[in-house]
Amino acid sequence: xxxSIRARLLAAFLIVAITxxxxxSFYFLKELEGFALRKLEERLHTQARMLASVASTTYLNGxxxxxxxxxxxxxxxxxxxxxxxASRLRVLDADGVAIADxxxxxxxxxxxxxxxxxxxxxxxxxxxxxxxxxxxxxxxVAVPILSNGDVRGVAYASSTTFSIMTLLRDYRLRMxxxxxxxxxxxxxxxELLSRWLSRPLQDLSVTAKAFAAGDHSVRAHPGGSxxxxxxxxxxxxxxxxxxxxxxxxxxxxxxKSRFVSDVSHELRTPLTAIRGGAETLLDGDVPEADARxxxxxxxxxSDRLTRLANDLLTLQRIEGATGELPLGRIDxxxxxxxxxxxxxxxxxxxxxxxxxxxxxxxxxxxxxxxQQVIANLIDNASRMTGAGGHVRVLLSRDxxxxxxxxLDEGPGIPPEALPHLFERFYRAQISRDxxxxxxxxxxxxxxxxxxxxxxxxxxxxxxEGGSAFTLRLPVxxx
Numbered sequence: 001x002x003x004s005i006r007a008r009l010l011a012a013f014l015i016v017a018i019t020x021x022x023x024x025s026f027y028f029l030k031e032l033e034g035f036a037l038r039k040l041e042e043r044l045h046t047q048a049r050m051l052a053s054v055a056s057t058t059y060l061n062g063x064x065x066x067x068x069x070x071x072x073x074x075x076x077x078x079x080x081x082x083x084x085x086a087s088r089l090r091v092l093d094a095d096g097v098a099i100a101d102x103x104x105x106x107x108x109x110x111x112x113x114x115x116x117x118x119x120x121x122x123x124x125x126x127x128x129x130x131x132x133x134x135x136x137x138x139x140x141v142a143v144p145i146l147s148n149g150d151v152r153g154v155a156y157a158s159s160t161t162f163s164i165m166t167l168l169r170d171y172r173l174r175m176x177x178x179x180x181x182x183x184x185x186x187x188x189x190x191e192l193l194s195r196w197l198s199r200p201l202q203d204l205s206v207t208a209k210a211f212a213a214g215d216h217s218v219r220a221h222p223g224g225s226x227x228x229x230x231x232x233x234x235x236x237x238x239x240x241x242x243x244x245x246x247x248x249x250x251x252x253x254x255x256k257s258r259f260v261s262d263v264s265h266e267l268r269t270p271l272t273a274i275r276g277g278a279e280t281l282l283d284g285d286v287p288e289a290d291a292r293x294x295x296x297x298x299x300x301x302s303d304r305l306t307r308l309a310n311d312l313l314t315l316q317r318i319e320g321a322t323g324e325l326p327l328g329r330i331d332x333x334x335x336x337x338x339x340x341x342x343x344x345x346x347x348x349x350x351x352x353x354x355x356x357x358x359x360x361x362x363x364x365x366x367x368x369x370x371q372q373v374i375a376n377l378i379d380n381a382s383r384m385t386g387a388g389g390h391v392r393v394l395l396s397r398d399x400x401x402x403x404x405x406x407l408d409e410g411p412g413i414p415p416e417a418l419p420h421l422f423e424r425f426y427r428a429q430i431s432r433d434x435x436x437x438x439x440x441x442x443x444x445x446x447x448x449x450x451x452x453x454x455x456x457x458x459x460x461x462x463x464e465g466g467s468a469f470t471l472r473l474p475v476x477x478x
Contacts, residue, residue, distance in 0.1 A: 013190040014183075021182060036161050037139060041127060044141040044157040047087055051078075052145045052155035055091055060147045066091075066099055074100035075107065090156040091145070096121065099153075111156065116142040120154040136160040200228040204235060216243045258424075267308070270301035311441040318369075318448040329476065330367050332360040332404055336393045339375040346379070351387030354378055360395035360402040361475040365453045370473075373446050373457075377406040377469050380442065384410030384467065401455075401472040408468075412461040421459050422447040 054077065059070040066074070071091075078089045082102040091100040096112020111117045116126030120142035130138050138160045145153040200223045210218045219239055220232035277294035280286060286294070336356045340347075347354050363370075374393070381391045389409040396403045413421065420426045424444045450457045455473040462468050 013193060014186060017186040017190065018183065021186075033137070033161075037129065037137065040139050040159055040161050041141060044087055044139060044159060045125075045127075045143070047089065048141045048143040048155040048157040051089055051091065051157065052143045055145050055153065055155060056147055060145070060152055063147065063152075064150075065152060066093055071099040071107075078102045079104070087157050087159040090158075092117065092154040092156055094121065094151065094153055096154070098156075111154075114140070114142075116140050117154055117156065120144045120156075121151055123151050132160055134160075199223075200232065204228070204232055208235065211239060211242075216246055267305070270304050270308075273301045274298050308441070311445065314445055318445065318452055326366050327364050328367055330363050330365055330370055332363060332370070332402055332473075333358075333395055335367060335371045336374050336395065336404065339371050339378055340393070343375055343378055343382070347382045347391070350382050350385075352382040352385050352389050352391055354382065354391045354393070356393040356395065358395040360404060361397050363402050363453075363473040364476050365473065369449045370453070373449050373471065374404065374406075376442050376446050377471075381406050381408035381410070381467075381469070384408045386410065397475070398472070400475050402475050404471045404473075406469045406471075407462065407466060409466045412465065413459060413467050415461075418459060418461075422457070 055066075055074060059066060059074060063070075074091050078091070078100050079102060082089065087102075089102045090098045090106075090111070092111055093099050096110055096114075096117050098107050098109045098111060101107045101109070112121070114128065116128040119126030121144065123144050123146075126140075126142040128140050130140070132138050138158060140156070140158045143155045144151045145155055203223075204220045207218050207220045216239065219236045222229040222232040222236075274297075277298045281291060281294055333356060340354050340356060343354070378391060378393065382389075385391055385408045391409075392407045394403075394405045394407065396405075417426075422443045424441060426443075447457060450471060450473070453473055455471065457469065457471045459467060459469050
C-alpha cells in the first residue's frame with residue numbers, strides 16, 4: 001500500500017531535521033576541537049619558548065652542548081614547573097635525546113625521528129598532532145634551543161585534549177538523552193507541520209471523491225500554500241465547467257425527450273385519422289359522399305404530415321448547421337416588401353391589410369432565411385388579426401442593431417404563454433392551430449434562424465391591444 005502524503009512529509013521532514021542536526025553537531029564539534037587545539041598549541045608554544053630561553057641562557061651559557069650537571073639542573077627545574085604547566089615538558093639535546101623530562105624515568109628516550117623535532121633541530125618551529133591509545137588528540141610543539149646562533153637542542157612540550165570520539169564516548173549517555181529528546185521534539189513538530197501542510201490536500205481529496213461519486217455541487221475551500229490554493233481554485237473551475245456541461249447535457253436530453261414525445265403526439269392524430277378513414281373505406285358499403293369525405297381527410301392529414309416533416313427537416317438543418325451561412329448584405333425593408341408581396345394572396349383572402357413603414361440599416365446574413373422569418377411573423381399576425389384588421393411592419397435602428405417589429409390587432413397573447421412561444425410544438429391556441437394544420441414549429445424555426453444570425457427576438461402584448469414581435473439583428477459596421 002502506498003504511503004499517504006502526510007506520512008511522506010513526516011518521513012521527509014524527520015530525515016531532513018535529523019540529518020541537519022547531525023551535520024551541524026559534527027561541524028560544531030569539529031570547530032570546538034579545532035579551537036581547543038589552537039589554544040593548546042598557543043599555550044604549548046609559549047611554554048616551549050620559555051623553556052628554550054631558560055635552557056639557553058641559564059644552562060648552556062655559551063657552551064656547545066649541555067653537560068651532565070646542566071641536564072640534572074634542567075630535570076629539577078622542569079619537575080618544579082610541572083604542577084603549574086599542566087603539560088609534559090622535555091629538553092632534548094642536539095641528537096634528539098631527552099636529557100630532562102617532566103615525566104620521571106623517561107629521560108634518555110630518543111625523539112629525533114619525529115617530524116616536529118627534526119624541524120626544530122633544523123632551526124624551525126615544529127608542531128604535530130597524534131592520537132593516543134586512549135583515543136585522545138596529543139599535540140606536540142618543538143622549539144629550537146639556540147646558542148650563538150647555533151641549534152644546541154630542542155625545548156619539547158606536549159599535552160592531550162579531547163577528540164570528537166572521546167567526547168562522544170565520555171558523554172554517551174547524555175548524548176543519547178539529547179538525541180532522543182531532539183528526535184521526539186522533531187517528530188512532534190514534524191507531525192504538526194505535516195498535518196498543516198497536508199490538510200488542504202486531504203480536504204481536496206475528500207471533495208474530489210465526492211465529486212467523482214456524482215455530487216457536482218461540492219467545491220474545494222482554497223487554503224494552505226499558494227500551490228494548494230491554486231490547485232483548489234483549478235479544481236473549482238473544473239467543477240464549474242463540468243457542472244455547466246452536465247447541466248447542458250441534461251437539458252439537451254430533456255429537450256430531446258420532450259421533442260420525441262411532442263413529435264409522437266403530433267404524428268398520432270393525423271395517423272389515427274388516416275388509419276380510421278382507410279379502414280372505413282376498406283370495409284366497403286360506404287356512400288359516395290362519405291367516401292369522398294374520408295378521402296379528403298386522408299389527403300389533408302397526409303399534407304399535414306408532409307408539412308410537419310418539412311418543418312422538422314428545416315429546424316434540423318438550421319440547428320445542426322456548423323455556423324456557415326451564405327452571408328450577404330440584407331436590406332430589411334426590401335426583404336419585408338418581398339415577404340408582404342409573396343403573402344398578398346393569403347392576406348387578401350383573410351381581409352387583412354399589411355404595410356411596411358420606416359427604414360433599417362443593412363445587416364449581414366442569409367437573405368432567404370431572414371425573409372422566411374419575416375413571412376412567418378406576417379402570416380401569424382394576419383391570422384391573429386382577422387378580417388378588416390391591419391398588420392404593420394415597422395423598421396428602425398436601435399444603437400448597433402437593426403430592428404424589425406411586426407404588430408397585429410388581434411386579441412393578444414395570454415401572459416402565461418409568452419415565455420413558451422418559441423418552444424417546439426407549443427400552441428397558445430391549440431384548436432386554432434390544429435384546424436389550420438400547424439404543428440407549433442413556426443416560431444421555433446424563427447427563433448433558430450435569428451439565433452444563427454446572432455440576433456434576438458421577443459414577443460409582447462401592446463398596451464392598445466394586439467401583440468408585437470420584435471426582431472433585432474447586428475448592423476454591419478460602417
